Amino acid sequence: MVPPSSTPPPNPQQIQQFLSSVLSQRGPSALPYSEDTKWLIRQQLVSLISNYPSLEPKTATFTHNDGRSVNLLQADGTIPMPFQGVTYNIPIVIWLMESYPRYAPAVYVNPTRDMIIKRPHPHVSPSGLVSIPYLHNWIYPSSNLVDLVLHLSSAFSRDPPLYSQRRPNPNPSPSPSPNPSINSSMTSTYGQHPPPPGPRVAATAAAAGYPPSPYGRVQHPQHSQARPTSTDDAAEVYKRNAMNKLVEMVHGDIIGMRKAREVEMEGMFSAQAVLRRREEEINKGLKEMQDEKEGLEQQLQVVLMNADVLDSWIRDNEGKIKNLGKKNNNVDVDEAIHCVDVLSKQVLDSTAADLAIEDVVYSLDKAVQDGVVPFDQYLRNVRLLSREQFFHRATASKVKEAQMQAQVANMAARISHFVS
Template structure:
């Protein structure tokens, strides 16, 4: 099919313009190739429309470029893809810049993690990445886009329609299609590995936080134990000093009692200075002894070693024996001695 005369006239007029809005193509041979490729494009795809506009590069520079806009109908059951193909100022030595337009149909948004199209619509297919003049041109580019979008459609539509396994279809036998298939498979494998790695990293981060908390707890416990150990050592030293003081006092003030401590029974180490003191010491010893026996009986009852009847009987007998000693102590020293 011959291209419309209006399209040819538009191309010639745009390329020959010398006004301040002139296009950024300067070489005559370059313009001739652009004219040839655009004519072939609108001849094969008559629904594409041509226009000129300013294009803003990522480095901030602005150029006036030709672009072709149209719909790629990849199949009868999937929505068409609206694309704009910008011809780079160094075309055909630099590949075209392809964008998928989503503003014309808000229901068809680009799905995440597409191997060739980012969420802004910029398309970077293997054909564009390996672009090489004179083997590459606009018509083959559009044909390649239709192929890869038929295998992996860029829009997020019903999952029952989407073909997610087409990259492994055995009918893809050409070198170009094999490269597209391999790129798509590698992209999805990379995305899956990255997702798994992020999941593992998140799990390890949580584990790291938990281990750091436990390390903090253990550090606090060790610090407290060290402080406790230091306190016990200080207390042992204090008791040793106090023991030395007592021993020295006994050596100086009561050599006979000191001899009793080291060679005789401990009970005879201290003696009362008078008869009343001796009675108080003996009464206290008997009272405390009976108290210790009653305490042991309480523990025996709790542990079930003795029966309740035996316990009551023994406690009564001990209380009967304890009363005279307590009565004597109260008479000699007052009730405060029993506290």
């Protein structure tokens, strides 16, 4: 393992400035993260460095299986691992992939030159790729990097992924056991300064569906390379390979099922939005229909009241028509129509006078055009007739206003009869 570093922790303010700078870049040099998630990426990295100062955010080039290279963010450093009462430091690299934080990051164990990845290990592949349940069950946006490191530290403390190998000395000695005691191997490294960085672990055995390790190929001393011996059981090797293949297939099926479920959820969310919009339209249409129904009911009340008025008028005047028909069939127009009240009689007289004056003015116009009436006499007569016509029209207007008020009062009285 790696002993505690003697270098001071990075300045949090500088880290925030660095993250703000790289995440705000635009154009070809911009990081390939979604704009609506960059704030969350910055927040999670700042929280990670605050809790684990041994990790440092960087930008580096990551190469995919298909040869594509992309510039990504990473958290490089060590995480604590308690083991048998002693805390060791495990070197790791957390790559924030293009789909982060909606999907889990890629985590690699980053052994130094004097370290070897334990084989087999339940959570670390020979290429250094880490696979723990927290990564498989990554849920956006609740999952975060701080909880990821906690789960990594817990998983590694149960089964450390690395052990130290001793450097060869000039006097050859029997090579160390492939699986030395983890306690003794860790003790041999703890307390020493870390060796200079060397080549990292290769991605020759990365599991299908995972990105390859972005480091160069490992160059171990000759005595530390694992070579098959005659003591290996072919059945055990076949069984182990079959189990690894089966795990890869199951993991691939899980990823496919997860993607299919996500597509189905997106479709359901879209259908839910459409249904909500239709619900709003239906509620709006229902309200309009209710308002229209209320308006029609009010119009129906008015029609019923008018029909009642007409029925009353017919009953009142039906006898008069019969009496007029008995008088030798000679009906006097002036006697056939009688006004019901004084106001109606006044309106009739004013309207008749108004129309008569209109006829007189028209006759005067024709007389002036024919030269029968002098022009000055025409003007004097038109002035007198216009004044008289004005008074008749004003009288008719006031009488009509009084009739309207009386009709409104009568309708109000009838409404109570229909409502009850």
